[in-house]
Amino acid sequence: xxxxxxxxxxxxxxxxxxxxxxxxxxxxxxxxxxxxxxxxxxxxxxxxxxxxxxxxxxxxxxxxxxxxxxxxxxxxxxxxxxxxxxxxxxxxxxxxxxxxxxxxxxxxxxxxxxxxxxxxxxxxxxxxxxxxxxxxxxxxxxxxxxxxxxxxxxxxxxxxxxxxxxxxxxxxxxxxxxxxxxxxxxxxxxxxxxxxxxxxxxxxxxxxxxxxxxxxxxxxxxxxxxxxxxxxxxxxxxxxxxxxxxxxxxxxxxxxxxxxxxxxxxxxxxxxxxxxxxxxx
Amino acid sequence: xxxxxxxxxxxxxxxxxxxxxxxxxxxxxxxxxxxxxxxxxxxxxxxxxxxxxxxxxxxxxxxxxxxxxxxxxxxxxxxxxxxxxxxxxxxxxxxxxxxxxxxxxxxxxxxxxxxxxxxxxxxxxxxxxxxxxxxxxxxxxxxxxxxxxxxxxxxxxxxxxxxxxxxxxxxxxxxxxxxxxxxxxxxxxxxxxxxxxxxxxxxxxxxxxxxxxxxxxxxxxxxxxxxxxxxxxxxxxxxxxxxxxxxxxxxxxxxxxxxxxxxxxxxxxxxxxx
Numbered sequence: 001x002x003x004x005x006x007x008x009x010x011x012x013x014x015x016x017x018x019x020x021x022x023x024x025x026x027x028x029x030x031x032x033x034x035x036x037x038x039x040x041x042x043x044x045x046x047x048x049x050x051x052x053x054x055x056x057x058x059x060x061x062x063x064x065x066x067x068x069x070x071x072x073x074x075x076x077x078x079x080x081x082x083x084x085x086x087x088x089x090x091x092x093x094x095x096x097x098x099x100x101x102x103x104x105x106x107x108x109x110x111x112x113x114x115x116x117x118x119x120x121x122x123x124x125x126x127x128x129x130x131x132x133x134x135x136x137x138x139x140x141x142x143x144x145x146x147x148x149x150x151x152x153x154x155x156x157x158x159x160x161x162x163x164x165x166x167x168x169x170x171x172x173x174x175x176x177x178x179x180x181x182x183x184x185x186x187x188x189x190x191x192x193x194x195x196x197x198x199x200x201x202x203x204x205x206x207x208x209x210x211x212x213x214x215x216x217x218x219x220x221x222x223x224x225x226x227x228x229x230x231x232x233x234x235x236x237x238x239x240x241x242x243x244x245x246x247x248x249x250x251x252x253x254x255x256x257x258x259x260x261x262x263x264x265x266x267x268x269x270x271x272x273x274x275x276x277x278x279x280x281x
Numbered sequence: 282x283x284x285x286x287x288x289x290x291x292x293x294x295x296x297x298x299x300x301x302x303x304x305x306x307x308x309x310x311x312x313x314x315x316x317x318x319x320x321x322x323x324x325x326x327x328x329x330x331x332x333x334x335x336x337x338x339x340x341x342x343x344x345x346x347x348x349x350x351x352x353x354x355x356x357x358x359x360x361x362x363x364x365x366x367x368x369x370x371x372x373x374x375x376x377x378x379x380x381x382x383x384x385x386x387x388x389x390x391x392x393x394x395x396x397x398x399x400x401x402x403x404x405x406x407x408x409x410x411x412x413x414x415x416x417x418x419x420x421x422x423x424x425x426x427x428x429x430x431x432x433x434x435x436x437x438x439x440x441x442x443x444x445x446x447x448x449x450x451x452x453x454x455x456x457x458x459x460x461x462x463x464x465x466x467x468x469x470x471x472x473x474x475x476x477x478x479x480x481x482x483x484x485x486x487x488x489x490x491x492x493x494x495x496x497x498x499x500x501x502x503x504x505x506x507x508x509x510x511x512x513x514x515x516x517x518x519x520x521x522x523x524x525x526x527x528x529x530x531x532x533x534x535x536x537x538x539x540x541x542x543x544x545x546x547x548x549x550x551x552x553x554x555x
Contacts, residue, residue: 165394169461174388
């Protein structure tokens with residue numbers, strides 16, 4: 001009996017430790033959200049989303065230029081990065097022992113661990129240094145370079161989760177290999193690929209370092225990808241390190257908008273993994 | 282599965298009297314067929330023909346090569362990296378010929394697997410119609426008619442006709458397997474290969490599938506791999522016994538189960554090994 005009591009207590013202690021670990025793990029997100037809402041929510045109003053910055057010293061103004069800049073640059077980065085990443089991931093999954101696939105997998109793993117500021121410098125060398133001016137496009141390319149290895153690896157992992165028996169069933173029906181891959185295998189794991197893509201978009205939407213050397217940032221509304229562009233993370237960086245109280249207020253509010261964008265994308269990713277069919281009868 | 286030890290030849294119930302006219306037309310024939318995984322020969326020098334509109338059973342202990350042999354008949358053996366020597370002729374065509382389209386071959390030789398494999402992203406209707414998406418074009422009305430007929434033939438129509446647009450994975454295991462049969466017969470293949478189609482089903486699901494085979498052989502030539510010798514005895518017209526990659530004996534099912542000529546066959550069907 002004594003032993004049973006001790007076991008129960010042992011179980012309670014271990015469960016307690018694990019609950020504590022979960023709380024500690026979740027706490028930072030809650031702290032971040034709480035701080036941002038406390039400091040930034042008061043500054044968010046309609047003007048904040050539609051107006052441009054006002055000269056230093058004046059109060060008011062908004063970050064419309066940064067919202068447009070982030071949307072455009074991340075959008076173009078997704079247009080470049082998703083097809084390449086998903087295509088490369090499909091190749092690695094379809095031809096797992098191919099030498100090119102082995103090399104690509106290794107390179108992607110290295111790239112995933114590469115600090116994003118290094119990727120910014122590379123994009124600077126490739127585009128900005130040659131064109132001799134900063135541009136939103138260079139920013140998009142830098143962001144795409146971060147997305148490609150992420151999307152590639154998640155696509156490959158998702159495809160590998162599809163049972164081999166489904167592939168065989170399609171082949172046995174007379175599906176050509178490409179059609180088996182596209183309309184059965186990829187179709188089956190599409191929610192996973194969409195999730196991976198959305199998470200990659202969310203990740204690069206918050207990237208600052210690669211944009212410092214490429215898009216540079218701007219105080220004006222710029223819809224030209226060939227010109228320097230503003231972005232939400234760059235705006236946070238600029239305003240948070242500036243000398244004016246009103247700038248700090250805008251930095252908090254911008255950070256709140258940014259994290260809301262990232263949270264929304266993550267929630268969309270959760271929705272995408274839902275079953276397409278209602279399995280319950 | 283201990284069916285082997287549960288039975289002796291005396292207890293085997295046979296589809297009586299199994300009509301096997303000798304004048305049947307041979308539809309598919311393997312000649313000196315050897316199938317390799319790498320350098321290992323899983324099937325060795327098998328020469329075996331199958332008459333049209335019959336149910337042919339392939340039996341033998343695990344690892345005897347019967348499934349591998351089955352998969353050489355629609356060239357699915359190559360999907361897992363295997364290769365073969367020898368010939369397989371379907372009708373007039375050498376299926377290992379250099380100009381053979383795998384797509385067209387597999388439309389002529391359909392296959393049902395051990396575990397039901399409905400496509401999870403497709404509805405019941407789309408699953409049955411899946412094989413019609415490749416090859417000859419069909420209009421909507423034709424596809425509707427083919428899907429209904431295939432589901433009728435697979436004995437599933439009455440159970441699913443009101444929920445054709447629902448997910449196929451909501452069906453029970455036995456229903457899923459009959460759905461896979463419907464999907465396989467929808468493009469009207471000549472031969473249907475069944476690789477232990479009832480191994481993952483309960484007795485009722487098994488019985489439904491066995492009953493189907495009697496009707497399906499009117500239109501198709503059926504080759505079924507089974508671990509269950511009572512099943513082979515119940516459903517098949519001819520039976521072939523494989524052991525260690527070689528074909529030991531083939532003949533009319535009744536003869537194989539009552540008067541085998543090879544001692545190893547008798548030892549296997551009476552449950553002395555395997």
